[in-house]
Amino acid sequence: MPATSLAARRGFLRRAAALGAASALPACAVPAPRHAPRVVVIGAGFGGATAAKYLRLWSGGAIDVVLVDPAARFVSCPLSNLVVGGQLPFDDIVVPDAGLEAHGVRRVRAAAAAVDADRREVVLAGGERLRYDRLVVAPGIDFRRDAVDGLAAAPEEAFPHAWKAGPQTALLARQLAAMPDGGTFVIAIPPAPYRCPPGPYERACLVADALRRRNPRATLIVLDSNPDLVSKGALFRRAWADHGKRIDYRPQSRVVACDARTRTLVTEMGERVRGDVVNLIPPQRAADLAVAAGLVPAQGTWCPVDWLALESTLVPGVHVLGDATLSAPGMPKSGHMANQHGKAAAAAVIARLAGEAPPPPVMVNTCYSFVDAAHAIRVSSVHRYDAASRTVAPVAGAGGVSAAETSQWALEAGYARGWARTIWADTLA
């Protein structure tokens, strides 16, 4: 028998063993099982939804998967900057997610408030408890509003972040469309690491594109906490030069205070910047649930994990994935990467439940950024688990960015839209 079909047959036999586990048990001389293993997944973003779907697919339906998230619908962060700029209708980033239930994923539309790891239970905001055999936590980010004086008390409309797709995206789009003629739009970028490294620069491109067409006398100021563009710097600078619309880019301009009444930001250098629309993207950390669950160290802001199985180094039996993780070297906080985390976590959970070693993860990332509705630039990388350093590291010689020729950027834009539809389907359908 050729190796190929032998391997396939072994896989089939193991699957059969899983489905007919009861018949295999007498040989193992252990008590009869009481229930199918249950995996609770907290967070239905790109990471959590992918983990839930692939746990069902790869276990042949043998794992009971419960997906906990209060959101009534999935709104995609990828492509949401096109909505901010008015280049795409909001409805186009609302993605159907009923496919998850078709895979047998059970949805609990509630917020998780805490994790009782000793009893292996998730505590919901209403007090109800969900038992689990293994837990996957994909909670995303929350904002460190306390890092900017005056932000916690400011009304939402004063400084919209639009960094979680949803009502905030629509709010910022409305503010841009309604900005006075010749007004000032300000984007403030937090210190790295934050969700979607190229995202703020893509937003600057698309806001500039909108202003060029609708409000040509307007000013766009970008206050960057970082010493230079965090991602695709040379390509973004080229795009900005081509726009014919000056972007006033100011590096090392971390915002430390704000005044909601006058829509003014104060940088650490003492500079005061007033805007008609102020898109303040606050500094970020792992989401509240991760903190409540003890997955974030006392002085830290992200969740450290053992990258072989994406298991928390702080709470046993809990897998953490997506933007909330303390990123491995060269690893971006992106929806694409979260989708890849979801699959690695699903494989690790299945291996743990079978008492086997998790497969060493391989992960690929690609992030497209639109510079206008018809042109996009890209960064890609391949990451592989390295047993010696016990982390996931970029593969040397692989990955890179788009070609410098802008003729290629039209091709990239077509792929960017195809990429969005495909990752949505791979995650949710």
Next chain:
Amino acid sequence: MRSMMCLTAGLLSGVVAIAGGVPDDRGRELAATCATCHGTSGTAQPPMPSLAALPPDLLAERMREFREGRRPATVMHQIARGFDDAQVAAIARHLATPPARR
């Protein structure tokens, strides 16, 4: 039958054991890294190319061409350099296996 003898971790807690069901070449997990752009089971949304219909030898040859810069690409010349021949062969075998037998 390694997986059938190693059920203790799950069974101690009274849980029905799950067999890993993973062929040893890890083609399933490796192919899943492609699925984000090329679709679950290799069926993509246009213009992303689907991989499902590609014969295994052709997929391996395409990856070699991308890696060596012999085939025009926007991105695959950069991604292909992250995978070795054994990994590509495992991916190709997995995608060529009918879903019911994976």
